[in-house]
Amino acid sequence: MPWELDETKLEALAIGAGILGTGGGGNPYYGKLHVRRLLREGRRVRIVSPDEVPDEALVVSVGGMGAPTIGIERIHRGDEPLVALRALEQHLGRPATHLVPGEIGGANALRPMAVGALAGLPVVDGDGMGRAFPELQMDTFAIYGVPATPAALADIYQNVVVFPRLRDAVTLERYARAVTVQMGGAAGFAFPAMSGRELRRVVISYTVTLAVQLGEAILAARRQHTDPIEAALDVTGGRVLFRGKIVDVERRLTAGFARGTVRLEGLAEDRGSQLLIDFQNENLIARRDGEVVAVVPDLICLVDLDTAEPVTTEVVRYGLRVAVLGIPAPAMLRTPEALAVVGPAAFGYADVNYRPLPGTYGGDRIAAHRARL
Amino acid sequence: MVRLGIDVGGTNTDAVLLDGADVLAWAKHPTTADVSSGIVGAVRRVLDQVRIAPGEIGAVMLGTTHFTNAVVQCRNLARIAVLRLGWPATLSIPPLEDWPDDLRDAVAGYLTILPGGHQFDGREISPLDWTALTAAADRIAQEGIHSVAVSAVFSPAVAAHEDAVTRFLHEQLPHLRITRSRDIGRLGLLERENAAALNACLVPLAEETIAAIRSALAALGLEAPLYLSQNDGTLMTAEFAARYPVLTFASGPTNSMRGAAFLSGLHDAIVLDVGGTTTDAGALVHGFPREASFAVSIGGVRTNFRMPDVVSIGLGGGSIVSPDGTRIGPQSVGFRLSEEALVFGGPTLTATDIAVAAGRARLGDPARVARLPRELVQRALATIDQRLSELVDSLKTTAAPVPVVVVGGGSILVPDQLEGASEVIRPPHAAVANAIGAAIAQVSGEIDRIVSLEHQTRERALEAARADACRLAIEAGADPGSVQIVEVEEVPLAYLPSNAVRLRVKAVGDLRED
Numbered sequence: 060m061p062w063e064l065d066e067t068k069l070e071a072l073a074i075g076a077g078i079l080g081t082g083g084g085g086n087p088y089y090g091k092l093h094v095r096r097l098l099r100e101g102r103r104v105r106i107v108s109p110d111e112v113p114d115e116a117l118v119v120s121v122g123g124m125g126a127p128t129i130g131i132e133r134i135h136r137g138d139e140p141l142v143a144l145r146a147l148e149q150h151l152g153r154p155a156t157h158l159v160p161g162e163i164g165g166a167n168a169l170r171p172m173a174v175g176a177l178a179g180l181p182v183v184d185g186d187g188m189g190r191a192f193p194e195l196q197m198d199t200f201a202i203y204g205v206p207a208t209p210a211a212l213a214d215i216y217q218n219v220v221v222f223p224r225l226r227d228a229v230t231l232e233r234y235a236r237a238v239t240v241q242m243g244g245a246a247g248f249a250f251p252a253m254s255g256r257e258l259r260r261v262v263i264s265y266t267v268t269l270a271v272q273l274g275e276a277i278l279a280a281r282r283q284h285t286d287p288i289e290a291a292l293d294v295t296g297g298r299v300l301f302r303g304k305i306v307d308v309e310r311r312l313t314a315g316f317a318r319g320t321v322r323l324e325g326l327a328e329d330r331g332s333q334l335l336i337d338f339q340n341e342n343l344i345a346r347r348d349g350e351v352v353a354v355v356p357d358l359i360c361l362v363d364l365d366t367a368e369p370v371t372t373e374v375v376r377y378g379l380r381v382a383v384l385g386i387p388a389p390a391m392l393r394t395p396e397a398l399a400v401v402g403p404a405a406f407g408y409a410d411v412n413y414r415p416l417p418g419t420y421g422g423d424r425i426a427a428h429r430a431r432l
Numbered sequence: 433m434v435r436l437g438i439d440v441g442g443t444n445t446d447a448v449l450l451d452g453a454d455v456l457a458w459a460k461h462p463t464t465a466d467v468s469s470g471i472v473g474a475v476r477r478v479l480d481q482v483r484i485a486p487g488e489i490g491a492v493m494l495g496t497t498h499f500t501n502a503v504v505q506c507r508n509l510a511r512i513a514v515l516r517l518g519w520p521a522t523l524s525i526p527p528l529e530d531w532p533d534d535l536r537d538a539v540a541g542y543l544t545i546l547p548g549g550h551q552f553d554g555r556e557i558s559p560l561d562w563t564a565l566t567a568a569a570d571r572i573a574q575e576g577i578h579s580v581a582v583s584a585v586f587s588p589a590v591a592a593h594e595d596a597v598t599r600f601l602h603e604q605l606p607h608l609r610i611t612r613s614r615d616i617g618r619l620g621l622l623e624r625e626n627a628a629a630l631n632a633c634l635v636p637l638a639e640e641t642i643a644a645i646r647s648a649l650a651a652l653g654l655e656a657p658l659y660l661s662q663n664d665g666t667l668m669t670a671e672f673a674a675r676y677p678v679l680t681f682a683s684g685p686t687n688s689m690r691g692a693a694f695l696s697g698l699h700d701a702i703v704l705d706v707g708g709t710t711t712d713a714g715a716l717v718h719g720f721p722r723e724a725s726f727a728v729s730i731g732g733v734r735t736n737f738r739m740p741d742v743v744s745i746g747l748g749g750g751s752i753v754s755p756d757g758t759r760i761g762p763q764s765v766g767f768r769l770s771e772e773a774l775v776f777g778g779p780t781l782t783a784t785d786i787a788v789a790a791g792r793a794r795l796g797d798p799a800r801v802a803r804l805p806r807e808l809v810q811r812a813l814a815t816i817d818q819r820l821s822e823l824v825d826s827l828k829t830t831a832a833p834v835p836v837v838v839v840g841g842g843s844i845l846v847p848d849q850l851e852g853a854s855e856v857i858r859p860p861h862a863a864v865a866n867a868i869g870a871a872i873a874q875v876s877g878e879i880d881r882i883v884s885l886e887h888q889t890r891e892r893a894l895e896a897a898r899a900d901a902c903r904l905a906i907e908a909g910a911d912p913g914s915v916q917i918v919e920v921e922e923v924p925l926a927y928l929p930s931n932a933v934r935l936r937v938k939a940v941g942d943l944r945e946d
Binding site: 089092093126128129131132133134135136137173215216243244304310326378 | 518525529825827
């Protein structure tokens with residue numbers, strides 16, 4: 060059944076998307092304010108499950124790319140991805156019927172909702188990552204063979220760049236990144252386009268619902284003074300890997316990515332232990348006292364120990380008390396072809412094997428539950 | 433130099449006279465609605481204690497929560513205009529979007545987004561539109577608005593547009609009070625603009641209040657320069673404070689932590705400020721309060737300027753104790769402690785009564801609590817100690833024990849041995865640590881900018897940032913010989929291949945004596 064995103068669900072979605080951003084993906088707050096304004100102006104955001112999308116539908120992924128630091132300063136005009144979408148439609152010669160988020164983690168979980176509200180198009184309950192990743196080729200659309208182009212980018216001036224044909228998503232990533240810098244460091248995008256039939260094959264389902272449920276569980280726990288972290292684990296299928304204080308953050312800039320290491324010292328039952336987390340925008344590998352305990356594509360999320368508020372790579376700093384959540388990756392990211400793109404080796408950790416966390420990703424659990432109904 | 437430190441709290445106004453490191457005198461007086469008569473009361477009491485002519489006092493330093501309270505209570509705020517320069521960017525979120533409705537309704541006079549602002553690399557987003565700006569000035573005049581906030585995209589990096597628009601508005605409407613966002617906040621347009629707008633609402637109140645304080649001090653014969661303490665524990669001149677009242681918002685906890693550092697001689701410690709209703713705790717790092725890393729809300733508005741990282745719990749000297757001793761606070765008898773508590777002949781079992789019954793403090797009439805059940809006292813003590821040690825633990829950065837400095841009127845609650853503390857220190861004059869913290873404050877300069885490392889080395893960019901921060905500190909009144917860099921933060925901008933880095937550098941120095 061299609062459902063509508065109201066203000067309450069929007070609030071929850073922003074919290075859930077912040078956690079599923081695994082440290083990266085930008086802050087959903089600004090997108091939330093934009094969508095909330097659109098809702099208050101009487102526009103609507105309809106969410107449809109992947110099963111409800113007709114085979115012949117034209118589904119387009121929309122969102123923003125660029126630096127989160129730019130996004131909090133040069134706030135969006137708001138219609139950049141819509142302008143890109145219109146250019147892509149013109150190139151394709153037919154209108155889009157549905158939108159789909161490229162990633163459910165971070166700011167890009169909210170952008171398709173704004174475009175959906177502006178364009179009057181439904182948004183698919185699913186995405187291409189089930190979390191956030193730093194590069195375009197890392198979504199399941201690209202991994203499972205949806206051509207990356209044609210693709211369109213638009214800036215605040217409604218300048219549009221269309222890439223009719225590029226070899227693959229890695230090439231698009233390089234070209235689009237260069238154009239984004241010229242567009243002031245942040246741009247709206249529309250790509251890839253796919254049919255409803257293709258969408259069902261490549262999408263990670265029910266992640267919008269997952270993010271909303273995650274946010275709702277945390278908000279309810281805060282209201283009822285129960286443990287919001289436990290509530291988050293119930294929804295996501297994850298576990299607490301570590302509770303501790305951040306005692307060191309080392310950052311370095313390489314090829315446009317904020318890479319670095321966060322060091323935590325244990326609190327409570329983890330007292331006496333250390334946890335090291337390597338990140339490249341998103342958190343990639345967690346090592347407890349030298350032993351690897353969680354590896355990308357499984358989700359490694361830092362949240363505030365008391366409130367479960369997400370702690371992103373940019374605000375990570377000395378002294379914060381956090382819980383490190385380990386959430387099993389969606390099944391679609393655990394296949395050999397996906398691991399070749401989003402596994403540890405793809406991030407430069409040739410020596411680390413992917414040892415999946417036990418359990419089932421929350422979105423997959425929702426899908427299984429629906430299948431039984 | 434003899435300094436007079438004053439702290440205007442919600443309940444009490446404290447004053448201290450300091451000669452170098454020596455506390456010559458101190459006094460407390462109830463805070464008054466007009467602020468200045470409470471100050472006069474406290475200062476008179478201090479001057480009465482010593483043989484110092486008012487003319488010998490070299491500087492007056494004032495900390496106040498008065499402007500914070502005005503925002504929280506939504507009182508005495510001016511109607512303002514907010515001019516944002518950034519069109520066609522930023523249209524998705526208009527100014528004051530996420531403010532509480534009552535506050536927005538009280539202050540929003542005219543909000544607009546006009547062409548202007550810059551890209552991260554210094555290019556203009558749009559040139560300034562003088563026709564639109566003239567129309568905006570006309571509208572401001574029509575609406576009878578006297579206070580304006582101007583915010584431009586990337587103004588912390590490129591000042592040109594905020595400066596040009598401020599000059600233009602001053603030419604058109606010379607009576608206007610204008611707050612530039614770059615003077616207050618950091619990168620993060622919405623939070624910086626919010627801070628500038630809050631400031632604009634407060635400027636008329638701040639001008640009045642500070643003028644009243646000045647004339648009250650003058651009437652006492654005090655002609656020394658007046659400074660106000662800022663959120664980060666450094667000072668600004670009264671003229672500056674009248675233009676930037678938001679910078680005083682968190683000065684209360686900051687002053688008590690700085691005062692605790694001064695009185696204890698410790699630069700790295702945890703400070704507990706135990707009051708009647710709450711205990712505020714913060715961490716001192718190199719003598720300054722550690723800053724909060726999240727956006728900080730004031731009166732429900734997200735802002736991003738310098739604020740100390742303070743954790744508060746509802747436990748103080750006036751906290752009400754449940755009959756079985758397992759729950760203490762958050763309800764409190766507050767300032768009615770001297771009538772309500774058992775030891776003062778009142779009917780209510782408070783945390784103070786427990787401290788007296790257990791022999792932690794001698795206060796009031798101990799006989800009145802002598803017959804409290806032992807078990808109740810022990811259980812309540814255990815509850816107090818556990819909550820305090822959890823509070824200390826929440827602020828620690830490593831598991832190692834750290835010194836804990838205790839200040840404030842409720843400090844009798846704190847045991848001499850606290851789990852997680854290497855020692856518990858109760859410095860003399862702890863009751864007026866706030867006013868002492870104000871009196872010892874230094875001055876600072878800070879820069880926050882994005883630099884590209886394509887055409888310059890990291891070292892050169894850092895060097896330039898350090899030099900600019902020192903220059904700003906000296907301009908703010910620091911003795912050039914004493915200026916030091918106290919903070920350097922370097923954050924690479926993710927997802928961009930241009931090697932851009934955000935640099936934040938802060939310099940601090942002693943107040944110049946001239």
